[in-house]
Amino acid sequence: MANAALPAPAVILTTPQLAENIGAVARIMANFGLSDLRLVNPRDGWPQERAWALASGAEWPLNAARVHDTVAEAIADLQLVFATTARPRELTLPVLTPRAAAAELAGAAAAGRRVGLLFGGERAGLETADIALCQAVVTIPIDPRFRSLNLAQAVAINAYEWRTTVHDAAPPAFRAGPEPASGEALLGLYQHLEGELETAGFFHPPEKTPNMIQNLRSALGKARFTDQEVRTLRGVVTALSRGRGKVLEKIARKRREGEA
Numbered sequence: 001m002a003n004a005a006l007p008a009p010a011v012i013l014t015t016p017q018l019a020e021n022i023g024a025v026a027r028i029m030a031n032f033g034l035s036d037l038r039l040v041n042p043r044d045g046w047p048q049e050r051a052w053a054l055a056s057g058a059e060w061p062l063n064a065a066r067v068h069d070t071v072a073e074a075i076a077d078l079q080l081v082f083a084t085t086a087r088p089r090e091l092t093l094p095v096l097t098p099r100a101a102a103a104e105l106a107g108a109a110a111a112g113r114r115v116g117l118l119f120g121g122e123r124a125g126l127e128t129a130d131i132a133l134c135q136a137v138v139t140i141p142i143d144p145r146f147r148s149l150n151l152a153q154a155v156a157i158n159a160y161e162w163r164t165t166v167h168d169a170a171p172p173a174f175r176a177g178p179e180p181a182s183g184e185a186l187l188g189l190y191q192h193l194e195g196e197l198e199t200a201g202f203f204h205p206p207e208k209t210p211n212m213i214q215n216l217r218s219a220l221g222k223a224r225f226t227d228q229e230v231r232t233l234r235g236v237v238t239a240l241s242r243g244r245g246k247v248l249e250k251i252a253r254k255r256r257e258g259e260a
Helices: 018-029 049-055 098-110 152-166 183-199 205-220 227-259
Strands: 010-014 037-040 066-068 080-084 115-119 136-138
Touching: 010 018, 010 152, 018 037, 018 049, 018 152, 080 098, 098 115, 098 136, 098 183, 115 152, 183 205, 183 227
Parallel strands: 010 037, 010 115, 037 066, 080 115, 080 136
Antiparallel strands: none
16 A cells, blocks of 8 residues: 555646536545646636535635646646546557556655646547657546546546555444454354254254254354344244244144044
8 A cells, every 4th residue: 555645646637618527626636635736728717616616615626726828837847647538549658547557656656756647628638749748648448339428537537546546445434333242142142043943853864963053153153243133133033932832832722622
């Protein structure tokens, strides 16, 4: 796992058209720990109030966003930049998936280099001249029958892959669960169940009883029951055993009535 303090990539949006898309990108950036947002010639100028509305509180990428006239200017301080595009170009650049790209960017960032991801505008994507300023192309392996992704979706996929290089484990539980049941409690459940099964004639033939008990205990042990669950299951076993007694009593009563 990469260092959590690893400098994150800059996100460069080239000629973004809609303020709403810029806001959605900022929200995604905040989700995945990115904050360096750079805009190249936003169509409607900057700042745009609608972007903040769509960011849903993820304001820091927008507040610190820098506007540039050209891609060259926007990436001038970066040492490794990957261009995201789904269109084949005549350029002979390495083509990476977002996962492979994230790994390379993380390695470069760990070595002290400043890195970035370049995204094209909603209408036409990136120009070949802008891609030529980058060191590799990132292409998302989507279904060729429908290659269209909106800007925020493309940023989200790449940002997620970057995040996994920093935090590659699932988040902790939302709340701590109850402790597993003790060995004593589990043994009580096992013996209770096994006793009722013995009474019901489940263990047959008798010589197979030890293996059958072992298999039952192994299967139940995998569940990692809590004390409450053990108590509930013992209640279930008790209810079933009493129900069996009622059935047997009913059968006996019918026999008595038939003999009378």
